[in-house]
Amino acid sequence: MSRFVLKRAAFLIPTFLGITLVVFMAMQMIPGDPILALLQDNYTEELAQQLRVKLGLDRPVPVQYVMWLKRLVTGDWGTSILSKRPVLEEILHRLPVTLELLVLALTAALVIAVPVGVISAIRPNTFLDYSAMTLTILGISLPEFFLGALLLLVFSLNLQWLPATSFVPISENLWQNLRHMLLPALTLGLPRAALIARLVRNSMLEVTRQDYIDAARAKGLSEFLVINKHALKNALIPTVTVVGLQIGYLIGGAIIVESLFALPGIGSFGIDAILQRDYPMVQAFAIVASSGFLLSNVLVDLVYTVLDPRIRLE
Amino acid sequence: MSRKSKTTEEMDRQSMIRLTWRRLKRRKTAMGGLVVFILLFAVALLADVIAPYGPNEMIPGEQLRAPSWRHPMGTDILGRDVLSRVIYGSRISIYVGFVSMLMAVLIGVPMGLVAGYYGKIIDQVIMRAVDIMLAFPIFLLAILIMVVLGASSTNVCVALAIVYIPRFARIVRGSVLSIRENEYMEAVEALGIRKWRVFFLHILPNCLAPVMVVASLSIGVAILAEASLSFLGMGTQPPTPSWGSDLRDAIGLMEINPWLAIFPGSAILVTVLSINLLGDGLRDAIDPRLK
Amino acid sequence: MNTEAGALLEIQDLEVVFHLEEGPLKAVDGAMLTVKTERVLGLVGESGCGKSVTAKSILRLVPQPPGEIVAGKAIFQGQDLLKIPRDRLRKEYRGKQISMIFQDPMTSLNPVFSVGDQLAEVFTTHRGMGKKEALEASAEILERVGIPSAHRRIRDYPHQFSGGMRQRVMIAMALACAPKFLIADEPTTALDVTIQAQILELMKELQREMRSAILLITHNLGVVAEMAHEVAVMYAGQIVESCPVEEFFDNPRHPYSIGLLRSFPGMVPKGERILSIPGSIPDMLNPPPGCRFHPRCQEAMPRCRRESPPDRMAGDNHHVRCWLHV
Numbered sequence: 060m061s062r063f064v065l066k067r068a069a070f071l072i073p074t075f076l077g078i079t080l081v082v083f084m085a086m087q088m089i090p091g092d093p094i095l096a097l098l099q100d101n102y103t104e105e106l107a108q109q110l111r112v113k114l115g116l117d118r119p120v121p122v123q124y125v126m127w128l129k130r131l132v133t134g135d136w137g138t139s140i141l142s143k144r145p146v147l148e149e150i151l152h153r154l155p156v157t158l159e160l161l162v163l164a165l166t167a168a169l170v171i172a173v174p175v176g177v178i179s180a181i182r183p184n185t186f187l188d189y190s191a192m193t194l195t196i197l198g199i200s201l202p203e204f205f206l207g208a209l210l211l212l213v214f215s216l217n218l219q220w221l222p223a224t225s226f227v228p229i230s231e232n233l234w235q236n237l238r239h240m241l242l243p244a245l246t247l248g249l250p251r252a253a254l255i256a257r258l259v260r261n262s263m264l265e266v267t268r269q270d271y272i273d274a275a276r277a278k279g280l281s282e283f284l285v286i287n288k289h290a291l292k293n294a295l296i297p298t299v300t301v302v303g304l305q306i307g308y309l310i311g312g313a314i315i316v317e318s319l320f321a322l323p324g325i326g327s328f329g330i331d332a333i334l335q336r337d338y339p340m341v342q343a344f345a346i347v348a349s350s351g352f353l354l355s356n357v358l359v360d361l362v363y364t365v366l367d368p369r370i371r372l373e
Numbered sequence: 374m375s376r377k378s379k380t381t382e383e384m385d386r387q388s389m390i391r392l393t394w395r396r397l398k399r400r401k402t403a404m405g406g407l408v409v410f411i412l413l414f415a416v417a418l419l420a421d422v423i424a425p426y427g428p429n430e431m432i433p434g435e436q437l438r439a440p441s442w443r444h445p446m447g448t449d450i451l452g453r454d455v456l457s458r459v460i461y462g463s464r465i466s467i468y469v470g471f472v473s474m475l476m477a478v479l480i481g482v483p484m485g486l487v488a489g490y491y492g493k494i495i496d497q498v499i500m501r502a503v504d505i506m507l508a509f510p511i512f513l514l515a516i517l518i519m520v521v522l523g524a525s526s527t528n529v530c531v532a533l534a535i536v537y538i539p540r541f542a543r544i545v546r547g548s549v550l551s552i553r554e555n556e557y558m559e560a561v562e563a564l565g566i567r568k569w570r571v572f573f574l575h576i577l578p579n580c581l582a583p584v585m586v587v588a589s590l591s592i593g594v595a596i597l598a599e600a601s602l603s604f605l606g607m608g609t610q611p612p613t614p615s616w617g618s619d620l621r622d623a624i625g626l627m628e629i630n631p632w633l634a635i636f637p638g639s640a641i642l643v644t645v646l647s648i649n650l651l652g653d654g655l656r657d658a659i660d661p662r663l664k
Numbered sequence: 665m666n667t668e669a670g671a672l673l674e675i676q677d678l679e680v681v682f683h684l685e686e687g688p689l690k691a692v693d694g695a696m697l698t699v700k701t702e703r704v705l706g707l708v709g710e711s712g713c714g715k716s717v718t719a720k721s722i723l724r725l726v727p728q729p730p731g732e733i734v735a736g737k738a739i740f741q742g743q744d745l746l747k748i749p750r751d752r753l754r755k756e757y758r759g760k761q762i763s764m765i766f767q768d769p770m771t772s773l774n775p776v777f778s779v780g781d782q783l784a785e786v787f788t789t790h791r792g793m794g795k796k797e798a799l800e801a802s803a804e805i806l807e808r809v810g811i812p813s814a815h816r817r818i819r820d821y822p823h824q825f826s827g828g829m830r831q832r833v834m835i836a837m838a839l840a841c842a843p844k845f846l847i848a849d850e851p852t853t854a855l856d857v858t859i860q861a862q863i864l865e866l867m868k869e870l871q872r873e874m875r876s877a878i879l880l881i882t883h884n885l886g887v888v889a890e891m892a893h894e895v896a897v898m899y900a901g902q903i904v905e906s907c908p909v910e911e912f913f914d915n916p917r918h919p920y921s922i923g924l925l926r927s928f929p930g931m932v933p934k935g936e937r938i939l940s941i942p943g944s945i946p947d948m949l950n951p952p953p954g955c956r957f958h959p960r961c962q963e964a965m966p967r968c969r970r971e972s973p974p975d976r977m978a979g980d981n982h983h984v985r986c987w988l989h990v
Contacts, residue, residue: 074504074505074508077501077504077505077508078505078508078509080505081505081506081509081517082517085517085518085520085521088521089520089521090523183729184729196646196649196650196653197642197646199649200593200642200645200646200649201642201645202597202600202601202604202617202638202641202642202645203601204600204601204604204617204620204621204624204638205620205634205638205639205641205642208620208623208624208627208634208638209634209635209638211627212627212631212634216627216628216631267727268727269771270766270767270768270771270772271771271772271773271774271775273720273725273764273766273772274764274766274772274773274774274834274837275774275782275785276723276725276754276758277723277725277758277759277763277764278758278759278763278785278786278789278837279754279755279757279758279759279760279786279789279790280754280759280785280789281754281789282754284785288777289774289777292776292777293774293775293776296776306510307509307510307511307512307513308510308511308512310510310512310513311510311511311512311513311516311601312512314512314513314516314605315512315601315604315605318604318605319624329516330516330605330606330607333516333519333520333607334606334607341520345513345517348510348513349508349509349510349513352508352509352510352513353508366776367775367776368775368776368778368821368823369775369821369823372821372823372824
């Protein structure tokens with residue numbers, strides 16, 4: 060792979076360490092004694108002291124961080140206070156649901172956004188363009204939970220086309236699973252689609268002003284080729300950058316959407332853990348979600364190099 | 374701007390503000406956003422006068438009513454007037470939107486100025502910290518800070534300010550660096566003008582345009598985030614009226630009374646929409662190329 | 665000589681307007697041009713005078729909106745290109761019978777497609793070739809325009825070529841279908857001086873070989889002297905003078921043409937001073953009344969401020985728009 064990707068990947072490790080440091084510090088700053096939370100009713104001074112030594116909580120904070128980091132990397136993520144099961148197991152169990160939701164939402168967003176943006180850009184300032192752009196600004200102003208509530212209201216409660224808050228795993232029945240995932244994916248995807256469509260429109264407008272578009276037309280290429288080959292590929296380059304940033308919003312949105320639709324993913328689980336003060340779960344949730352964002356950015360860089368030979372051949 | 378001399382620069386700035394306002398006035402959608410937002414502001418200020426009932430006033434025997442003349446937005450499960458709650462709810466949204474933005478600007482802008490102006494190690498330290506903060510998904514970071522701080526409206530402000538500080542710092546640093554590249558800065562420095570003068574008369578004003586755009590849009594993001602956090606039960610706590618937490622309570626009752634969800638939700642939509650329209654117009658008016 | 669017989673392209677009363685926020689801007693205002701078969705017409709004028717817009721109008725490449733061709737004809741071999749259906753213009757003329765080379769080779773090649781891909785498109789579009797055959801043909805024509813190891817280089821991307829090499833690629837692309845007419849919009853302006861000569865030489869060679877006519881847009885009178893058979897001078901959207909090239913250099917009539925010649929270093933005899941034309945081109949949103957050039961003309965008369973001069977013959981094949989020559 061190209062130097063560009065390697066260079067970007069080299070940032071992964073320090074950034075990951077930074078993330079773990081922030082999460083670790085956040086956990087340190089939570090008011091209350093973690094030992095108390097762990098022992099709960101069994102609390103005695105003697106037991107507490109034993110546990111402190113066992114967990115290394117009697118050591119200086121930097122040492123604690125290194126020990127904590129070591130456990131994190133080796134997969135020892137502790138035990139959930141609520142379920143009493145290993146945290147890593149719980150996370151892995153719920154990860155597929157969240158990943159499916161994210162992939163479906165992003166796909167829906169792109170499938171809707173790119174054509175809308177392109178059509179708006181090739182017919183700028185027409186009725187079509189104005190309507191599309193009005194819809195998109197509505198879309199970016201809609202909170203996910205309100206959009207989700209509206210979709211639930213219309214498609215589940217009134218029309219009864221789609222199931223409401225229940226879930227069928229993908230391994231059990233793909234069709235039923237997709238029926239359950241449709242509304243959550245749309246809820247998460249539509250606001251992103253709105254934003255991406257505006258961006259595609261703007262970069263298409265920018266690109267179609269370039270000389271090489273005139274040159275492509277002067278060659279006698281069909282308008283279809285000029286727009287969908289020559290202009291679009293260039294317009295997608297800045298779009299990809301923003302889509303990468305949007306994945307951060309997508310992850311945040313997934314937390315809300317999973318809670319709203321009661322999907323058994325990491326997001327809803329994380330929120331439950333927070334509300335019930337299950338801190339081992341909370342820190343795992345924070346690290347998995349932010350690492351996922353980090354990794355998705357590497358993927359975005361890869362897409363970037365596919366689109367832009369100037370970066371690929373750097 | 375770069376080819377203009379230092380003496381005309383002050384005049385340019387004056388005319389730039391006027392020009393921006395003129396351009397903004399021409400954009401009907403932006404002006405619409407501004408008008409709606411001012412109205413919302415007025416509603417928040419005058420909530421005590423406008424609201425027909427108190428936000429937590431439970432009217433006996435009038436639970437879960439559909440909209441009517443008596444209760445234009447109906448009543449909730451406790452018999453509280455939804456219109457009054459929506460009116461009072463605007464206070465939290467606007468409070469969080471403005472206070473978090475102001476905190477972020479007041480801390481983020483100086484950070485960016487210092488990083489960009491002094492460079493070297495200070496810049497390195499600040500920007501690495503900024504990079505790490507930016508590596509978190511925005512909403513996740515807010516949640517994480519809320520876990521540490523505990524749920525309350527004021528803590529939501531703090532959390533969102535922390536989320537936005539690195540964003541302001543980065544923009545300002547970028548502007549400072551590009552301004553320092555300009556020829557007129559060399560002239561200013563060559564003239565031996567004192568550092569703080571350079572700072573306040575030349576660098577700071579030139580960062581204002583991008584800061585204003587991001588600040589206006591960040592109010593919208595903050596209002597959305599407050600609503601989302603409250604929706605998840607981590608923001609404003611009941612019984613304080615907040616659009617997000619009211620919507621959360623309404624979800625389970627949607628089959629019986631969907632209006633309970635529709636009104637607070639629409640209030641969020643209208644507020645954020647007005648800010649986005651204004652912010653978009655502002656961005657186009659300040660610099661059509663700034664995306 | 666009969667002027668009409670050899671006409672390949674005639675532009676008549678062309679008017680192009682850009683509808684801007686500040687108001688309508690008439691970029692081209694009644695332009696008349698004739699390009700003869702197998703001849704090179706040099707179109708000169710300061711930047712912003714409407715040369716490029718005129719050229720783009722022939723292939724209807726003026727962006728619409730904000731641009732609009734409001735009047736005029738562009739008759740190419742008896743066909744008004746401004747009237748025929750867009751699809752026919754595209755299939756029969758653009759890139760096939762009429763090609764275009766742009767000013768900046770850095771921006772006129774698409775950065776995200778390989779040079780071979782962009783060249784091959786001409787062959788697949790107009791010659792109905794398959795992808796492989798088209799790439800083969802692309803390599804051949806690249807070789808013809810002087811790109812070494814062309815078979816290997818067709819896989820490269822524009823950023824891997826130098827400016828001169830990119831302009832060679834553009835020339836190859838334009839000449840791929842051996843067009844009868846080539847529009848070259850400042851083809852050497854963006855290049856180094858040494859490269860300029862090579863590119864001009866290449867164009868001259870290919871023009872003779874393919875027997876194409878060229879509309880050569882430039883503000884460099886040296887290029888005109890080198891390449892052109894006829895000259896047309898454009899000012900503020902109008903053609904103010906047109907004549908054979910020798911006539912232009914020996915006997916220019918319009919004060920603007922005279923000014924251009926006096927201000928061009930290579931054209932001024934030794935010992936004489938180079939004189940630039942005072943002032944600058946008018947604001948096209950509010951063009952001056954009467955003759956467009958009068959605010960800068962040292963010989964302006966009261967009439968010039970009121971009335972626009974008509975197009976008159978000032979000799980064999982010599983058109984001029986000036987009250988001095990009525």
